Amino acid sequence: MIIRRIKNIAKQRGYVVYDDPYKLNIWGIRANSTTPNSFDDEIHVFTNIGTLQKPNWAYWVFQITTDPGTYWLSNPSNSKGTAILKPGQFVDTYKIDKHRGKYYALCQRLKKVTVIRDYDRDAVLDFYNGKEDLGWHGINIHRARKVGETYTVDRFSAGCQVFKNAADFQFFMKLCELHRKVHGNKFTYTLLDKRMEFRRSLKQITIASALVGLVFGGYFLIKND
Structure with a gap:
């Protein structure tokens, strides 16, 4: 099952997966591409909506x-x-x-993060040759346009994690509000740089999700673990 596979990846890397009911796990999956300006990555959001004794997982992509x-x-x-x-x-x-003082999003406010500085001013993403920079960089998780879908990234991201679909983002923020009511205003974000680890499991998600239906442009799945 997908949750077991994620837990195996987390264990290998020393990452945490939250089993607490309604505590969000938010994982970004970066595509194997150095071509910028496209929404070709994914964010996986999953949480236990059951109990610790009998977990029941909800999963969105x-x-x-x-x-x-x-x-x-x-x-x-x-x-x-x-x-x-x-x-x-x-x-x-x-x-x-508030992202840039405009609307509510998930914002990097509580701890520093490390970024890679792409300094050569070309239009190619340089993941490996730049210099690491630890700090308060404002790498937020927010949307692109206010309504509908956005098809090119352009100015919407200077390094942030940005939703393509505005309705998806609104739904995501509703999940975050539920998390905050139960667990407080602290969130963990995990970023993996290869989608290969998930490819087999994602097929299972897609097939099962087709039976459940599309929710705000994201896939929704509930399975017992």
Whole structure:
């Protein structure tokens, strides 16, 4: 089952998976591509809606970008270069707050994160040759346009994790609000840089989700573990 597979990956890497009811696990999956400006990554959100004794897992998958758009690659806002979030698990690093003072999102307010600085000002994502930079970079999880879908990243991400579909993001924030009511305003975000580890399991999710139906553009699945 997908949850067991995720737990195996987490164990191998020393990551945590939350079993507590309604405590969100938020995992970004970066695609195997160095071509920027497309929403070709995914965010997997899953939580136990049962009990610790009898877990019942809900699982959603949404389209996002985990990478900056070409505008910021060519015009970095930081002299060190454009930020690309380094894969890892960022425990209790995020909280619900206003993104750029405009609307509520998950914002990097509680701990520092490490980014890779892409400094060569071309339109190609450079994941491995840049310099690491630990700090308060404002790598938030937010949406692109206010309504509908966005098809090119452009200025919507200077390193943030950005939802393609506005309705998906609204639904995601409802899940975050439920988490906050039960567990407080602290969230963990995990970023993996290879979708290969999930490819086999994602087929199972897609098949099962087709039977349950599409929820706000994301896949919804409930399974007993």
